[in-house]
Amino acid sequence: MDVYRKILVKLYEVTGGKQSNTVDFIDLVKGEGFYPSYDDILKQLTESAWITETSKQDSVQITHWGVKEAKKALAGGGVNSRELERNANRLKSEIKEFLVMTEEFVADLSEEKFKEVDKKLAVVKKAIDKLKPNF
16 A cells, blocks of 8 residues: 555544545644655645645544545555556557558658557557556
């Protein structure tokens, strides 16, 4: 489980999963030993729509999506499934393009076509690397 989900799960536990409960986020992050990464954690959880800031400084509430993600993380499915699916579909698309480009290269064994295939292979490798942390 990544640090963001660890903090989210802790927030879920502290709030009892109730979206109306407010928590001092600095104290929560400090208590978990991640204070140096406070700003990054706050930004990531907010951008993921898992938490929302309140009018009280440094206080947050867990959102409906945060509750769902925390439950998923607790059940062992800590991977953001939408993001994982999107990245897997990106890999699939890049590989299909790679195959087409390879067929074009075989039909026209030119340096230009080879460079295109080589370039696409690097893109496929990036797509694979993006998926690796999830497995």
